[in-house]
Amino acid sequence: MADFERDSGWLSGSVVDAEDARLATGVLTSAAADPGNPIAARTGIRPGPGSPGNVEATSTPSRNVTVRPFQGVIQGTRTTAAGAYLITLAQQKTLDVLTAAPADSSNPRIALVVAQQTDRQYGDESDGMLVRVVAGKAAVTPVAPTVTGDHLPLAAITVRANAGSITKDDIKDLRVSTVAAGGVLPLQVHESLPADGYSGQRLYDLETGLDLVRADTTWRPAVTGAVQFFGPADTGWPLTSGSAGATGYTFNQVTVPAAPYPRMLLVTGQLTAQTSGANERWDHVVRLQDGTPVSLACFHGGPTGITTSVAQGHRLLPAATPLVLTQYVARGGGMTTGTASVFSPAAHYTGLRVTAFPVP
Structure with a gap:
């Protein structure tokens, strides 16, 4: 069998490796809008009650933020057939934003909160998913830090000059959603309408309240003749x-x-x-x-x-x-x-x- 014809999951009498398993479970997830990789899954958080994955300031502003529990998908990027990692943060997590990287005395900086997936198969030092803070560099006009490897962005935090705490207004939500194959995708207000997709794909635009379906190369009302x-x-x-x-x-x-x-x-x-x-x-x-x-x-x-x-x-x-x-x-x-x-x-x-x- 050629390398590009992967072992099915789960196949009796065959050796199903981790990539095969991820590819098998990825069949059940929403496809990525990537015509260059039709077997890729969409990276995102599974929608649910309680604002899964939301990054929040503490009730009394402090050096910390909290991340709500969530489940989601991170599409592997190290090879074309890396497959989709199914990730879970099982309980609320507290992250210290300022102790390891204090605020600059003169300029602001941007820190990212990400869910980072590591895998020793691709040369990482460990295996697992870690929700962490990536500190950016201070500048008059700061930019978000570059995150390498497989990850899911959750939020961007503006660390003001001389800041001793993080407030609600400092946090910008970067979460995107993903759903099971064929599910209606909630498109977040900060996302653009996907330039690519597949015929019959459904999404609900949270910013405009539009229920849309992909028809050939365009997005149309999900209900023919729908009136607003x-x-x-x-x-x-x-x-x-x-x-x-x-x-x-x-x-x-x-x-x-x-x-x-x-x-x-x-x-x-x-x-x-x-x-x-x-x-x-x-x-x-x-x-x-x-x-x-x-x-x-x-x-x-x-x-x-x-x-x-x-x-x-x-x-x-x-x-x-x-x-x-x-x-x-x-x-x-x-x-x-x-x-x-x-x-x-x-x-x-x-x-x-x-x-x-x-x-x-």
Whole structure:
């Protein structure tokens, strides 16, 4: 049998070495997005309750951080057929960040917390997995230290100049997840959408809330024809403390985050306005941040001076493109006098709603 045709696990009467065993168990794990090595597994932490593998400052900031228990996968990198190591931190571990490598007096540095896998088969001094701190070098603009060998990054810690303790704000989460073959992969907020994958691969983007599936070379909604909804307002909007007069008034905003596929947007803006006169004309516009209109409606105050206006329009949003929409009211038709104020922040009076339909 050629070296590249490995012994199956577990095969009676055959010699199954450690590489064979790791390759056999790696069959059950999610594939790495690496077209150059189709037998590689994805390195990461197995998702679960209790934030597995999270690196945290102590409740009273000290020189230490703690690492929550976790299980995970570290893909071997020393040979193409190194296989996947299945690792476990069985209980919470405390790590001293500053005793062995104190803070610099002038400049910050970056330390990494990693799960390091060693293997004497590849020339290491020991066998095992160790969760440890790798100290970086202080600099005006510090960079993370280089970690060699097989490892799983857990966190980056900024060690401030003269720091005597590590706080929550010093810790940046670097964890990534992995799942069993065919499982839905939680994509962490600091990760980019994988450039490569396999047809039918599923993932859930924690940053955008998108459920995606790999189709040929692109990512598409996991449910064909899936529709998204945004609005009626971003945090802090709508505004109701001002009014349009000599200048217009922007009173609402909704952000449509980017998606890896194009979408047709149905944009509906609604407002209830109090105007100073019955015969004044007002323009109600939904527009981009640069002022480009997406939809326009015109209204008059009417006998009571209170009017509800709805402005609706469509816009094609290309893939990988975010969009910020605003609602705006201004004098129209050459009017030079009068004021209009937004009646209420309640969504049934004032709202900007966007329905996003995936398109081919």
